[in-house]
Amino acid sequence: MRRGDEKALSMLKLGLSWEILTSVQHHTTSKAMYDAIIDTFEGDAELKEIKKDMLKQQIDRFKFKSGERLNSVLQRFVAIVNEIRATDLQISDNDLNKKLLSSLSREWYTTTKFIK
Structure with missing residues (x-):
């Protein structure tokens, strides 16, 4: 041994x-x-909890930025989702989809309503 x-x-x-x-x-x-x-x-358990809290805040505050292209919005969103998936933080795909759709600009209003 x-x-x-x-x-x-x-x-x-x-x-x-x-x-x-x-x-x-x-x-x-x-x-x-x-x-x-x-x-x-x-990191230790405390650092992991801090990271999870930060990811929750990032996803809660996620918004479309004025003048931003859809591709850029999706890249930012996927980066946050990938970090969430790397932790044991549980956010359902349905909740993530709703967050993404609700954070798009007004020009996507009709499309997001149709998708929802």
């Missing part, structure tokens, strides 16, 4: 940049090092 852990630890070390390795090299098991790497990139 120890031999397998040593191999896993070595593989982790080989895949890390020098900056990251120096911050996690004090861990003696592959599991501890892996958990430290995950915490480095994803």
